[in-house]
Amino acid sequence: MRLDRNFANGCFIDAASDELIAVTNPATEAVIAHVTGATRAEAIAAVDAAAAAQKGWRKLPSAERAVYLHKLADALTECAPAIGAALALESGKSVADATNEAVYAGQITRYHAEWARRIEGEVIPSDTPDENLLHREPIGVVACLIPFNYPVYTFMRKVAPALIAGNTVVVRPSNNTPTSAFEIAKAVEKAGLPAGVVNILAMNHATAEALCTHPKVGVITLTGSVGAGRKVLEYCKANIAKPSLELGGKTPAIIEADADLEKAARDLVASKTTHCGQLCTAIERVYVQESVHDRFVALLKKHMSAVESGDRSEQPSLMGPLVNDASRQSIHGMVERAIAAGATLETGGRLPQGKGFFYPATLLSNCRQDMEIIQEETFGPIMPVVKYRTLDEALEMANDHQFGLSSVLYTENYRSAMKIANGIEAGELYVNRTPADPYQGFHAGWKRSGLGGDDGKHGMLEFTQTRLVVMKY
Numbered sequence: 001m002r003l004d005r006n007f008a009n010g011c012f013i014d015a016a017s018d019e020l021i022a023v024t025n026p027a028t029e030a031v032i033a034h035v036t037g038a039t040r041a042e043a044i045a046a047v048d049a050a051a052a053a054q055k056g057w058r059k060l061p062s063a064e065r066a067v068y069l070h071k072l073a074d075a076l077t078e079c080a081p082a083i084g085a086a087l088a089l090e091s092g093k094s095v096a097d098a099t100n101e102a103v104y105a106g107q108i109t110r111y112h113a114e115w116a117r118r119i120e121g122e123v124i125p126s127d128t129p130d131e132n133l134l135h136r137e138p139i140g141v142v143a144c145l146i147p148f149n150y151p152v153y154t155f156m157r158k159v160a161p162a163l164i165a166g167n168t169v170v171v172r173p174s175n176n177t178p179t180s181a182f183e184i185a186k187a188v189e190k191a192g193l194p195a196g197v198v199n200i201l202a203m204n205h206a207t208a209e210a211l212c213t214h215p216k217v218g219v220i221t222l223t224g225s226v227g228a229g230r231k232v233l234e235y236c237k238a239n240i241a242k243p244s245l246e247l248g249g250k251t252p253a254i255i256e257a258d259a260d261l262e263k264a265a266r267d268l269v270a271s272k273t274t275h276c277g278q279l280c281t282a283i284e285r286v287y288v289q290e291s292v293h294d295r296f297v298a299l300l301k302k303h304m305s306a307v308e309s310g311d312r313s314e315q316p317s318l319m320g321p322l323v324n325d326a327s328r329q330s331i332h333g334m335v336e337r338a339i340a341a342g343a344t345l346e347t348g349g350r351l352p353q354g355k356g357f358f359y360p361a362t363l364l365s366n367c368r369q370d371m372e373i374i375q376e377e378t379f380g381p382i383m384p385v386v387k388y389r390t391l392d393e394a395l396e397m398a399n400d401h402q403f404g405l406s407s408v409l410y411t412e413n414y415r416s417a418m419k420i421a422n423g424i425e426a427g428e429l430y431v432n433r434t435p436a437d438p439y440q441g442f443h444a445g446w447k448r449s450g451l452g453g454d455d456g457k458h459g460m461l462e463f464t465q466t467r468l469v470v471m472k473y
Contacts, residue, residue: 002033004178006042006202007185009049010195016042021175021202026321026357027092027311035178038201043170043211046199050141050168051216053196058138058166062116065164068193069113075187076106076156083187087152087180091323092356093275094316098152098180105156105184108439108455112160115460119165126470133469138166139242140218142463143211145232146181147223148174148323149278155184157439158221159198161460167219170199170211176323178202213238219463222246223280225377226448244452244462246445248377249405250284251435252398254420255296256391257289259410260432265299268383268408271434273307273319273361277381281406281428281435285367285374286385287394293387297346297365300383305347307361307381321357322380328357331380338364338373338384348381369397377403391416399425404446406435427453 003020005012019037024030038046057065076083084099091098124132142162146155151174159169173181181200188198203211212220212235221244222232229247236243255264271283288296310318322328328351335349348362359380367374367384374384388394398407407426411417417431427444428435437443437455444453452462 001031002179004033004035004182006036006038007182007188007200008042008046009199012185013042021178023090023179025089025092026323027313029355032089033179035182035202038203038207040207040210043201043203043207044214046170046201047141047211047214047216049196050170050199053194054138054140054168057168057194057197062119062164062166065166066113066116068191069109069160069164072187072191072193073106073110073113075190076109076184077103079183079187079190080106083152083180083183086183087177088313090177090179091148092312092320094312096316101150101152105152108153109156109160111439112164112460115164115457119464129473131471131473133471135467135469136461136464137467139463139465140167141216142167142169142219142221143217144169144171145220145222145224146171146173148176149275151177152180152184154223155181157454162463163197165460165463167463168197170201172201172203172208172211175202209235215239217241219244229450245450246280246443246454247448247450248403249280249445249449250377250401250403251281251406251408253283253286253408254394254398254410255286255288255292256411256413256416257291258412261292261296261299264410265296265303267434269300269303269307269361272383273381276320276322276359278323278379281437283383283408283434284378286383287388287397288385290387290389297385300363300385301346304361304363304383309352309358309360311356319361319381322359323357325357327380328359331359331378331382334373334376334378335362335364335382338367338371341371343367343371343373343384369400375401391419395420395423402448405449406430408434
């Protein structure tokens, strides 16, 4: 059976304790690997190594740091089959999807490498005979906390901009999906990055606290739940570290009467069933104009009913499993409570028999705005539908929420599109398509969906701080 060791200060390290973290294939429930759990001392040593390496890394011209990132992008692409194979086993994704995720991680690494000559300062006019110069500088050591759902892509989504800005990183992968992170470590070795610049350690929650509260950690970046975000904010208080948080989402999709209903239905079902709905920006609630409500629900039912679940290593076209049984039981409880509160079960909604943490694509109609299924994130293949009369009513319901990560509108009317674009309380709006998080943009949530964000210029600047130099002349 596979056994992975932690990676710190440029090498894979021998375990200092006998703690092993079991990794389970969610499609079969079989244990497929163990990884060594880092001790508190190992986590502290990794931060110290990163801090020591950062002194030299920050002094490299950004163009030289870019050379290393391009080498890392090359290595990720070359290692994509091995990374993808590990990811497929630990996540339940198909090998093709998992390998593509590794290739995409290489692409975002290369994208951020190209920021090397664009990290710019400013010359600010003064009211006195002074020269005001504003510099962009790295912050130091970044603790990167990686989620289970897209662990390879999110790894480089955080690490690449941190590195190009002159920081070093200590990465804690999810304990559900750590083996792919150690395949990335092999790519880091292959690329020849200086020792200590990238460190990767699996660990329990107590050790993660020691990592995040280390006084040399200047930034903690997390993709995770609101509960995890609150915990990170507590960690940040210890040393006033900077938080960058991408948290929960409850993406609303507004379907106007003039929309291409067939396309919208296909798109929404694809969004809701990709990786069993375990995407922060997957469609979580659907608002349908009353004149097309029944027709659209029928289309959703047709497409949702056609989705079959199973082991994607055998049939890649199937919808894969949830991450664990606790997630499945939580989702099923939400569906049962929605039905008890008056929702109509159109399809799905039943716990399957047999091995694997599968749950069927589930459609609920006749939902209300006050229902738990509308207000709380499911993070699974559940699609609740609410009927509306006017676009103003739909916008009010879409905004009546704790989350504000992404949003979707289907319409052929540019006036409707502009009304929603200027009124939606979310960091993103996708018109006549579902979310895809382009890495050239800025993936940032409003409300409880987060602080700061990832991607693009603004995502890279999350890992910088400013220094103002005032010079008399």
